[in-house]
Amino acid sequence: MEPGVITAVLDRAAGAHGLRYAPDPASAALSTIGGNIATNAGGLRCAKYGVTRDSVLGLEAVLADGTVVGTGRRTVKGVTGYDLTALLTGSEGTLAVITSATVRLRPVPVATATLAAFFDSFEAAAEASYAIGRAGIEPALAELVDGPVLHAIDPALRERGAALLLVQCDGAGAAAEAEVVARVLAPSATAVETTTDPVEAESLLAARRLALPALERLGRPLIEDIAVPRSRLAEAVREIRAISARHDVPVFTIAHAADGNLHPIIVVDRSLPGLPDAAWEAAGEIFALALRLGGTLTGEHGVGVLKRQWVADELGPAAHALQRRIKRAFDPRGVLNPGKCL
Amino acid sequence: MEPGVITAVLDRAAGAHGLRYAPDPASAALSTIGGNIATNAGGLRCAKYGVTRDSVLGLEAVLADGTVVGTGRRTVKGVTGYDLTALLTGSEGTLAVITSATVRLRPVPVATATLAAFFDSFEAAAEASYAIGRAGIEPALAELVDGPVLHAIDPALRERGAALLLVQCDGAGAAAEAEVVARVLAPSATAVETTTDPVEAESLLAARRLALPALERLGRPLIEDIAVPRSRLAEAVREIRAISARHDVPVFTIAHAADGNLHPIIVVDRSLPGLPDAAWEAAGEIFALALRLGGTLTGEHGVGVLKRQWVADELGPAAHALQRRIKRAFDPRGVLNPGKCL
Structure with missing residues (x-):
């Protein structure tokens, strides 16, 4: 599906087949699937069904140099290569531009x-x-x-x-x-x-x-x-x-x-x-x-601009440096969502 | 916990607290948590509880240059930075050497x-x-x-x-x-x-x-x-x-x-x-x-040596090239598990 689909619209369309899109961010009526994936959005039902990442099977994305890549798969399980789907999910637009997503739908609960x-x-x-x-x-x-x-x-x-x-x-x-x-x-x-x-x-x-x-x-x-x-x-x-x-x-x-x-x-x-x-x-x-308490700055909303100053405290210098290296491997000229997240 | 812990031993130790480690690869009595994470192992119960990745909250790993990094967290949810825990899980030892893991335990089902x-x-x-x-x-x-x-x-x-x-x-x-x-x-x-x-x-x-x-x-x-x-x-x-x-x-x-x-x-x-x-x-x-049929070469066993020749067919050239770029960002000299996976 295209990333501009409103989350609630997807869920309703799934409902016509007895299915649902499990993640239910409070913003479902306004937010898009692409935005949900970019921030790895949570919601109420993720207590049982996991966050957005757990419902994204595959992505199509455009890299900084214009190359179109496909990640993931249409199956529930699969371990061919690195998990780029998980890497892009929650990357806040800083690694690639998501142009299409394949998501997992689950049956509407009977009760x-x-x-x-x-x-x-x-x-x-x-x-x-x-x-x-x-x-x-x-x-x-x-x-x-x-x-x-x-x-x-x-x-x-x-x-x-x-x-x-x-x-x-x-x-x-x-x-x-x-x-x-x-x-x-x-x-x-x-x-x-x-x-x-x-x-x-x-x-x-x-x-x-x-x-x-x-x-x-x-x-x-x-x-x-x-x-x-x-x-x-x-x-x-x-x-x-x-x-x-x-x-x-x-x-x-x-x-x-x-x-x-x-x-x-x-x-x-x-x-x-x-x-x-x-x-x-x-x-x-x-x-x-x-x-x-052994926790995290952000459970589901993401870093964006507001929490950037705290990120290094949570990640520690080595992981922070590694994350920047990944960013450079994807986007050497820093054209994707500059100034966000890292 | 250290990566050499046998999966079944972890599960037994969790059992003393009314908890269990949900993934149950058939090899649980022989395989180690580190090996399970390196291959993103599946098992019977992952129908409901997900694969290894879904039970790994955080990792400590040594990079190719000897740097020690921590990834992930001790909480169920969290979106600070890129999901390096998911990236390392299933990377078959080609990106880093896992030296410690924090996993999610779940209550033993009541029935x-x-x-x-x-x-x-x-x-x-x-x-x-x-x-x-x-x-x-x-x-x-x-x-x-x-x-x-x-x-x-x-x-x-x-x-x-x-x-x-x-x-x-x-x-x-x-x-x-x-x-x-x-x-x-x-x-x-x-x-x-x-x-x-x-x-x-x-x-x-x-x-x-x-x-x-x-x-x-x-x-x-x-x-x-x-x-x-x-x-x-x-x-x-x-x-x-x-x-x-x-x-x-x-x-x-x-x-x-x-x-x-x-x-x-x-x-x-x-x-x-x-x-x-x-x-x-x-x-x-x-x-x-x-x-x-829209499927994958490997649901849970990984690529290793045997399926390497097929990987490009599944990933496509763009994603394959991107995966190699990530490999180089982590391991520019190719010292980690050479000849495997990609």
Whole structure:
């Protein structure tokens, strides 16, 4: 398919054949497959189905010198030569221009079961989300929403708890899996609701989908995107709150819990010309926290321009130099998306 | 962990924590994690859990000039810089020497359900395996064994059918998924057995595990490793039989059905000094068939020396040249595993 296809349009077209494109970035209605591949976009369902890279089988791309190359294959498995498909996926347009993609489609799940659980604290919700995986369940999605975000969406929602954990299981075993999840959450949650009705499920997920629009009403959101080992999720949540307090910068956090991918969102007064120093400092401490916990600067959004200054800290000098060497092997004159990523 | 760790030893050590290393190459008892990563090894369970690449989070490697680099991360998700972990995985030792790996462990499934179904023809079994995915089920494994292999294992097994399909579902929803699979297989299978007992499951899977030792009793096996789009599996099976008949070369086929990955095995008389011309010709036609069906030369075994001559056919000249450029960027003097892969 051509790279300009809107992700949601692809998914709908697949739906006509009982299939779906598993990655579901929040931007699916606006973003293109080419953009998703260039940034190796994530989404809610990648908890179970992996990120964009895991659904890209092959690419056609134009190199810096104008040569057209094909990478990958049309099969699920294959190991002929180096994995250029994975190398181009997430390279942010700096290695080649993607002109066509072959993606993996998966059957639409026959059933889903969705749970919404409230907790007295965000840490408790984070611990509970970790316990789901430890109980042998790989949910299709597991989303955490903290109290300040709940309040921004609807004060009545915040009254139900200090954190919300949304979990969806899918497939023929969805109901059986949801039962296990409910048992795992019960001891620490203050309330757990389960539904197998798709409409009710959408209303449960609405809180998560409304998070960003709600924060945009409060000011200009700067969305961070760190990821940590899942066992450190509760610790990350605690530290982010301490950073927020120390700099007196409000930080609202949502997380793709099953991936350990946190979006701490700093909301800035729209009347200010730029980002205040305190916000920059808080953001810097959040990045440093991610690295200290064995994590990464960016779970799914990419480096772009904003995080360039931090890349060397994460990669270390040897890997950073090697990445630049790869860039030069692909693009010796630096014509492709200059100034981005590395 | 160090790369010399035997895969089965890692899996056992993970088991003490209720976890497992999902990829299960047939060689797990002998092969090392470093070797698995170098070849991006597959296995039975990669139908659901992906190949080695999907379980490798980060690597430490020594470059050709002696520099030590770290790649990847300890988190499930992350998009800082190029995906060097994926690039090194499957590079067959030609880009760097892997000295340490961080792998993803998953919880041991709480339950499994295993089905064994016999069919009147290998094509019917292949069609049925495709129908499982179309019904929305992603089994943990789906293995096809053709009639001649069944006969080689035990003539009594061959009397039960002309092909055997083994399917295992795992996780909390295993039993519910297995019910759907049984319903999907019922119309075309001559017999379907299901068990949730691990010991019985092992006895069902024994046929698959005994295939190679049984063929080794007949002669020297040359194991091919093509993969095709799953929708073309039955067609591939039919064509392989025609190739076998045309060259009068016995070809025994087992397949990881859920990946479209076929192992057509040519068994040669041990008294012969090398491979007869007819066997080479049959192997060549099998490779050509894989490419004609939109497939690949090697699903999981790699290129090594044996398939080097075919690599350019699959990659095409532009991608082949780009791969060589990457090789040169990593190893300008060609000191790493010379003569392999590209």
